[in-house]
Amino acid sequence: MGIPMSQQLVTAGYPVTVYNRSKEKEEVLKQQGAGTASTPAELLQKTDVVIIMVTDDSAIHEVFSGEGGLLSAAVTGKIIINMSTVSPAISKEIGDKCNKQGNDYLDAPVSGSVKQAETAQLVIMSGGDEKVYERVKPVLEKMSKLAVHIGETGAGNTAKLAINTLLSFHTQGLAEAVILAEQNGIQAETLLNLINNSALGNPFMKIKGEAILNNNYKAAFSLKNITKDLRLAQAIGLSTPMGEAALKSFSDAEAEFGHEDLIAIKKHLDKK
Numbered sequence: 001m002g003i004p005m006s007q008q009l010v011t012a013g014y015p016v017t018v019y020n021r022s023k024e025k026e027e028v029l030k031q032q033g034a035g036t037a038s039t040p041a042e043l044l045q046k047t048d049v050v051i052i053m054v055t056d057d058s059a060i061h062e063v064f065s066g067e068g069g070l071l072s073a074a075v076t077g078k079i080i081i082n083m084s085t086v087s088p089a090i091s092k093e094i095g096d097k098c099n100k101q102g103n104d105y106l107d108a109p110v111s112g113s114v115k116q117a118e119t120a121q122l123v124i125m126s127g128g129d130e131k132v133y134e135r136v137k138p139v140l141e142k143m144s145k146l147a148v149h150i151g152e153t154g155a156g157n158t159a160k161l162a163i164n165t166l167l168s169f170h171t172q173g174l175a176e177a178v179i180l181a182e183q184n185g186i187q188a189e190t191l192l193n194l195i196n197n198s199a200l201g202n203p204f205m206k207i208k209g210e211a212i213l214n215n216n217y218k219a220a221f222s223l224k225n226i227t228k229d230l231r232l233a234q235a236i237g238l239s240t241p242m243g244e245a246a247l248k249s250f251s252d253a254e255a256e257f258g259h260e261d262l263i264a265i266k267k268h269l270d271k272k
Contacts (some may be wrong), residue, residue, distance in 0.1 A: 001110075002053040003028060004117035005083075005143050010034055012142040019043040021062075039068030044103075045075050049136055052082045056228055057090045064094055076102030079136055083124070085109045085164065085225075087232050088154030091127065095153040104132045107153060108140065109160035113220045115207075121145045127155035158236065164229040165238060168246040168262075170204055171226070175266035178212060189213055208263040217260040217267065224258035227251055 002018075003025065010016050010032050017035040019042070020026050026036050037043035040063050044050055050070065052063060060082065064070045070080060080098055082091060082105065091107040098105035106128035116122050124140050124147040126133050133149045140147040150156050174195075181191040192209035195201055211217065230238070230247040238247075253268035260267075 001114060001117050004114060005051070005053060005122075006034065007032065008117075008120050008143045009139065014139070014142075017043060017046050040064070040070045041068045041073035044070050044073040044078055044080070047078070049079045049081065049139060051139075052080070052084055054084045055225065056084075057086050060084060060086055060090055060094065064097070071097055071101060073101075078103045079106070079132060080104065081106045081108050081126075081136060081140075083108050083110055085160050085229055085232075086157060088127075088157040088236060091154045091157050095128065104129060105153065106133055106136070107156040108147075109156050110144070111160065111163050115220070117143070124148070125150050125156040125159045127151055127157065128153045161229055161233040161236065161238075164226060165233050165243055165246070167204075168226050168230055168250060169242055171208065171262050171265055172246055172249055174205060174208055175212075175263065175269055178209075178266060179269055211261060211263050212266055217257075217264045219259060219261045221262055222258065223250060223260055223262045223264050224254055226262045227254045227258070
């Protein structure tokens, strides 16, 4: 996600400097004119706005509080935007620490995957000081089709967890519908054609339906990450019947299919 998002900013003419824990991932951006930093702290020193896109709360702690982390930099007046899907709690914790450091913090997770990042069609939901958000809104709009301010720090994270909870329902439901059809002699291709031409049709159903038909489970958004997000949603109160069922289903599938795309839940359900 971080690479195509950065490419949008390079294309828009922003001076971009990048840091990645996996150095080989910096190469494509270096070839397009981006500078590099050896640590997050150096990145903060070199830039006015730092954008973070990592996997989970643990990675956020490393980026901010690890050796050479953002919080170790003796600089002020910067804006740090955390676009990762993480807990509202860690945004509040890190936001407080950034403020004490003399820098501003926004949580601004995105709805969308690699394809949407490549085409600047992400949806961005931000929490934090609205005046700070307005300062960076032009940057966010270069990566998205919609960028909105939701509320106080952590509100963006909360909205994203609600969206990904619904995403898990769509994924589980699509897999179960295809399995039911196949068990009763209806080919998946036939059912998916009906779904995509009905009121239930949407881009997600089309993309994941094609993945099922092509037996393509390469991760655009991994099963382990949707499971992580459901656990985060549970931590802030998700206890509804569908929510609990989805968390159990994806958790049961995680050990075997966690590194595949979330629609690999169908492979797990096929084995039942």
